[in-house]
Amino acid sequence: MTLGEPLLLAAVAATFFAAGLVKGVTGMGLPTVAMGVLGALLSPLAAASLLVVPSAVTNIWQLLAGPSFGALIRRLWPMMLGVTIGTLAGLSLLTGGDTRTATAALGGALVAYALYTLVAKPFTVPARAETWASPLVGLTTGAVTGGTGVFVIPAVPYLQSLGLAKDDLVQALGLSFTVSTFALAAGLAWRGAYEVGNFALSALAVVPALIGMWAGQQLRDRVSPATFKRWFLIFLLLLGAEMLSRVMR
Structure with missing residues (x-):
């Protein structure tokens, strides 16, 4: 993968703009959209490598914008420790070279997250x-992150279940996604799977991601976030189902 491939550059830019747009409207979804779309075009390992820098920048922004950083760290550090350990332990699937199994795992994760969020109470x-x-949720989230590059299962439903105030919930999600991103990056580097070319392209992807976030924040006042999120989840469901069908052919 090189920076000189115009079609790749266009696909990565469009993907991260769309992922940033979703994050701007809903407060989450950038890693999930990026992994889902890029995982349909590239190997899940390559997609995860491209995800790291835009995810880190946007999630640190989300994390530091909230009011309760210290209190959330004190409350959620066992979960964050579990995320780190689980991610490092689960990376063997993503980095093991079995693209077919990794693609199936990514598709299954997208389908599971979309179905759960659409129908669960x-x-x-x-x-x-x-x-x-x-710590149990952290370990499970880390294992899913390490195996698929998707950060949301079961971290998002769990954090939503804690009764946090709206701003605290957004900041807690930013904390979880930030820890997941750095654990994923550290694990990829540790296993020698983080290529310099991917890092450069990942850094360039920050620009469309931030533009997309800004556009999403402007769009938030003009659309129903609940309706937008519903169609976003339906898109993820169809994308995950297509991945699963592809590996079963």
């Missing part, structure tokens, strides 16, 4: 259960 985790639930 909200639930609440009592405070007394966080002691054991947070």
Whole structure:
């Protein structure tokens, strides 16, 4: 993969603009959209490598914009530790060279997340259960991140179940996604799977991602976020199903 491939550059720019747009409207979705679309065009490993820099920049922005950084760190550090350990342990699937299995895992993760979010009812985790639930959710999220490059399962439903205020929830999601991104980057580098060319292209992808985020924030006041999110999830469901059907042929 080189920077001199115009079609690749156009596809990466369009993907990260769309992913940033989704994040701007809904507050999340950039890594999921980027992995889903790029994973349909490239190997999941290559897609994960391209994801790192735009995801880090946009999620650090989201993390630092909230009001409760210190309190969230103190509350959620067991989950973040679990995310880190799980990601490093789960990377063997993504970096193992079995593109077919990695693509199937990515497609399955997209389908599972979309179906769950579309049909599941909200639930609440009592405070007394966080002691054991947070590290377990972190380890599971990390394993999924390491195997597929997707950060959202089961971290997003879990964080939504904690009864956080709106701004705190957005910041908690930013914290989880930031830790996942850096754990993924560290794991790829540790396994020698992070190519210099991919890093350069990933850095360039920050620009369309930020433009997309800005556009999404402007669009947020003009569309129903719930309706937008519903169609976004339907898109992910169809994309994941196509990946699964591709590896089953």
